[in-house]
Amino acid sequence: MEGIISPMLLNPFLLARHIFGHHYEVPTLSWFTSRKFNEEAGYAAMRTFALLGAGISGFLGFATIASAEPRIRRGHQVYQQVCASCHSLSLISYCDLVGVAYTEEETKAMAAEIEVVDGPNDEGEMFTRPGKPSDRFPQPYANEQAARFANGGAYPPDLSLITKARHNGQNYVFSLLTGYRGPPAGVTIREGLHYNPYFPGGAIALPKMLIDGAMEYEDGTLATEAQMGKDVATFFSWAAEPEMEERKLMDFKWIFVLSLALLQVGYYRRLRWSVLKSRKLIVDVVNQPPSDFSHASLFLADSAIMDFEMI
Numbered sequence: 001m002e003g004i005i006s007p008m009l010l011n012p013f014l015l016a017r018h019i020f021g022h023h024y025e026v027p028t029l030s031w032f033t034s035r036k037f038n039e040e041a042g043y044a045a046m047r048t049f050a051l052l053g054a055g056i057s058g059f060l061g062f063a064t065i066a067s068a069e070p071r072i073r074r075g076h077q078v079y080q081q082v083c084a085s086c087h088s089l090s091l092i093s094y095c096d097l098v099g100v101a102y103t104e105e106e107t108k109a110m111a112a113e114i115e116v117v118d119g120p121n122d123e124g125e126m127f128t129r130p131g132k133p134s135d136r137f138p139q140p141y142a143n144e145q146a147a148r149f150a151n152g153g154a155y156p157p158d159l160s161l162i163t164k165a166r167h168n169g170q171n172y173v174f175s176l177l178t179g180y181r182g183p184p185a186g187v188t189i190r191e192g193l194h195y196n197p198y199f200p201g202g203a204i205a206l207p208k209m210l211i212d213g214a215m216e217y218e219d220g221t222l223a224t225e226a227q228m229g230k231d232v233a234t235f236f237s238w239a240a241e242p243e244m245e246e247r248k249l250m251d252f253k254w255i256f257v258l259s260l261a262l263l264q265v266g267y268y269r270r271l272r273w274s275v276l277k278s279r280k281l282i283v284d285v286v287n288q289p290p291s292d293f294s295h296a297s298l299f300l301a302d303s304a305i306m307d308f309e310m311i
Helices: 012-020 031-083 104-111 144-150 169-178 225-240 244-277
Strands: 115-118 127-130 280-285 296-301 305-310
Touching: 031 225, 169 225, 225 244
Parallel strands: none
Antiparallel strands: 115 127, 280 296, 296 305
């Protein structure tokens, strides 16, 4: 009769039993249960990716700092014993070395070895005090005129930014310090200068400073000319950009995290939309004339009957 809805039409599982026979069994997990299970699995995968990313980032950070520390420490030792008598490093403080090349106690002891002019005091006079970790590296000369007078008119440049002020700076420093040789035939170098093909013009006032065995490293590394050149070039590169290693590590962390976020967004989108995109829309008119849609049924199915609605 019209207006009377059969119980089979209200329950899609009863209709499925009627169509497929009594051997049809209702699935143990409903569509909602399976969807919840998929979401929980997705969230678990996201958490796993996040923990994996944090672990890899932390390991890389530790490995980067641990690998750079010995080279920077040896390079600082070369600077102190070879370069500091003429060249300043005015942009670096002793505290910058803490955690990079030295411990806090070692840095305090190193800073205490210098005398710093400070003041004025309560009487308006300047005074000297032992150095503190917050003090900058000491200047070898009081002013530029004193530096030129002591070096035959040549002015030793400040080395704080030398690797950034020269093209391919770290390789330039290494090549300059290890590239001294005799002038080729036909080239005359005036007195007080030295031939170095890596210096613009080929003539430099700085004499050859790195000689095999000229110093001893604290860690027992053999102090060859090439080793000292590499270490001091690494130290100058760090001095020009003390935050470089940390910045590169942070860039890698962001790229890694954003890559994980992109994978998670793609997975979450597929999880949310896969159900809607795989549905089928079936309009079935049960025992009614084609012109009468009062008892039409709408089936939304995903490989099987999941929902049923009368329209």
